[in-house]
Amino acid sequence: MVISSLKNEQFHTEQQLISLLRSGSQFAFERLFESYSQKLYRFSLSYLKSETEAEEIVQEVFLKIWENHESLKNETSFQSYLFTIAFNAIRKHFNNKSKNEKYRTEILEFLASENSSIESKPDFEVLITKLEQLIDQMPDRRKEIFLKRKKEGKSVREIATSMYISPKTVENQITEAMHFLKKEFDKDRISGMIFFSLFLG
Amino acid sequence: MKEQIDYKILKNFACGKYSLRDFVLVSRWFEDKNNETELKNTIQEHWDEFSEDNSVGTKDLSLVLNQLKQKIASEKTVVNFRIKIQKFYTKAAAILLLPLLLYSVYSTFFKSQAPEIYSAVEIVSPHGARTHFKLPDGTQGWLNSGSSLKYETSFLKKRNIELIGEAWFEVTHDDKKPFNVHTKSLDVLDLGTKFNVAAYADEIVTEVVLQEGKVNVNGNKGQYTVNLVPNEKFTFDRNLQSGTVQKVNAEQFIAWKDGLLVFRNEPLSEVLKRVGRWYNVEIIMDDPDLAAFKYRATFQEEQVDEVIRLISLTVPIEYSFDNREVNVDGIFKKRTITIRRKSII
Numbered sequence: 001m002v003i004s005s006l007k008n009e010q011f012h013t014e015q016q017l018i019s020l021l022r023s024g025s026q027f028a029f030e031r032l033f034e035s036y037s038q039k040l041y042r043f044s045l046s047y048l049k050s051e052t053e054a055e056e057i058v059q060e061v062f063l064k065i066w067e068n069h070e071s072l073k074n075e076t077s078f079q080s081y082l083f084t085i086a087f088n089a090i091r092k093h094f095n096n097k098s099k100n101e102k103y104r105t106e107i108l109e110f111l112a113s114e115n116s117s118i119e120s121k122p123d124f125e126v127l128i129t130k131l132e133q134l135i136d137q138m139p140d141r142r143k144e145i146f147l148k149r150k151k152e153g154k155s156v157r158e159i160a161t162s163m164y165i166s167p168k169t170v171e172n173q174i175t176e177a178m179h180f181l182k183k184e185f186d187k188d189r190i191s192g193m194i195f196f197s198l199f200l201g
Numbered sequence: 202m203k204e205q206i207d208y209k210i211l212k213n214f215a216c217g218k219y220s221l222r223d224f225v226l227v228s229r230w231f232e233d234k235n236n237e238t239e240l241k242n243t244i245q246e247h248w249d250e251f252s253e254d255n256s257v258g259t260k261d262l263s264l265v266l267n268q269l270k271q272k273i274a275s276e277k278t279v280v281n282f283r284i285k286i287q288k289f290y291t292k293a294a295a296i297l298l299l300p301l302l303l304y305s306v307y308s309t310f311f312k313s314q315a316p317e318i319y320s321a322v323e324i325v326s327p328h329g330a331r332t333h334f335k336l337p338d339g340t341q342g343w344l345n346s347g348s349s350l351k352y353e354t355s356f357l358k359k360r361n362i363e364l365i366g367e368a369w370f371e372v373t374h375d376d377k378k379p380f381n382v383h384t385k386s387l388d389v390l391d392l393g394t395k396f397n398v399a400a401y402a403d404e405i406v407t408e409v410v411l412q413e414g415k416v417n418v419n420g421n422k423g424q425y426t427v428n429l430v431p432n433e434k435f436t437f438d439r440n441l442q443s444g445t446v447q448k449v450n451a452e453q454f455i456a457w458k459d460g461l462l463v464f465r466n467e468p469l470s471e472v473l474k475r476v477g478r479w480y481n482v483e484i485i486m487d488d489p490d491l492a493a494f495k496y497r498a499t500f501q502e503e504q505v506d507e508v509i510r511l512i513s514l515t516v517p518i519e520y521s522f523d524n525r526e527v528n529v530d531g532i533f534k535k536r537t538i539t540i541r542r543k544s545i546i
Contacts, residue, residue: 026273030266037262043251046215047244051260059265064271083248087241094231105228108221122213122220 063065325349329481338371343458367399391416410454462500469494480505486540517543
């Protein structure tokens with residue numbers, strides 16, 4: 001039994017709040033929001049890695065709870081119920097995000113095929129930030145071509161036509177970009193190795 | 202394929218301690234429809250253990266709560282009213298007249314609270330001005346002097362525009378919803394591109410010029426369908442009821458949207474007609490020889506007086522500006538410019 005404490009000094013058990021919510025009590029809804037929104041927010045944030053998306057999850061979940069308030073059952077644990085809704089929402093958001101950001105993982109996987117430290121170092125988020133910074137550093141036109149190909153998935157031909165350049169130029173630019181990335185990522189590994197050998201004496 | 206979901210990896214992922222390899226694994230677990238239950242159970246384990254780190258402080262979620270409250274409030278009035286009427290209705294069921302009366306009250310008050318709003322949006326560009334517009338789907342463009350376009354509020358479901366006059370469009374790409382411009386004689390169908398349509402009411406021809414992309418032009422009565430590629434112009438003559446496609450420099454036909462008045466070897470009659478439309482003045486010129494004179498120039502941000510003066514430098518014309526007359530109801534008539542052939546004397 002969870003007791004939620006309130007500003008106006010009235011105590012309701014969670015069971016009572018559920019009953020009230022079922023009959024449409026906005027007061028009960030707000031109390032439950034107060035009880036669970038922070039946890040829901042932080043939990044969602046830990047999986048989605050985005051404050052905006054975590055906020056959206058809180059919104060979506062509680063909206064759903066409100067929309068179905070009439071069919072709330074007394075026996076279910078509210079936390080379980082809330083979690084089920086949250087899980088579905090988080091999963092949907094996560095998969096959407098993966099789809100959009102797939103290109104970054106693909107690039108890293110390619111680089112990792114020749115640089116194994118990329119695959120196993122436990123700081124994926126650092127790698128992603130580094131990758132984004134490097135892409136940003138590229139000269140404008142190369143960056144544009146690179147993103148059109150990798151992120152938007154456009155064919156070499158489409159890119160060539162839309163930018164009024166030859167397909168060969170497009171291919172060259174992409175090759176240059178990948179070389180650049182590989183070189184930058186290899187730098188780290190080399191410096192890591194040097195450090196290691198210095199340490200050994 | 203049912204994969205074993207590793208709680209530790211999942212938890213570390215949530216805490217930010219994960220490698221590329223871990224990330225690929227986690228992404229797969231989320232995507233896999235077959236192990237949804239297992240994933241849910243594992244994440245629920247995490248949820249049950251999850252305790253907020255109070256040192257991090259609370260996130261201000263008041264905006265979220267407010268939005269939710271607004272939603273609730275807007276629903277409540279409707280629902281309560283409906284419940285009240287329904288309850289009343291069942292109680293009064295025995296009496297014949299009362300239910301009928303109540304139902305009519307119900308439908309008048311309740312139903313009218315959520316009317317289907319059906320209306321059209323019209324964008325008008327006054328004479329002598331060019332107007333920039335933006336449509337709900339992100340499509341943007343320019344409406345030329347004295348032109349108007351109209352679309353229904355259901356535009357996002359079906360992208361249809363009615364055009365009178367001239368407009369240049371830069372259409373947002375959407376494979377599933379083609380963009381259609383409907384004019385008096387023809388329709389232009391397009392997926393995502395830049396093109397110009399000139400369908401002036403006082404002109405015999407309707408013209409479509411494609412700048413970028415692809416469009417499909419269809420006669421209103423289905424008599425023809427033409428596909429255009431960039432730098433092609435389709436002209437439909439409504440008297441002759443026939444159309445032609447020509448290769449052109451599209452830039453020339455869309456320069457107007459950037460405020461450029463461009464003439465490339467056009468007969469003076471055409472030139473003066475466009476100048477009149479652009480500046481909203483009436484130009485009178487009766488000389489047929491002069492009318493055929495070919496003219497070429499680009500004007501930008503000039504006043505009409507200056508334009509006429511510049512034309513007179515290379516074309517043998519004389520001109521006079523008539524005083525602006527006032528109508529009976531106190532409205533100024535359009536300015537008139539009279540053009541005559543320059544006398545050699």
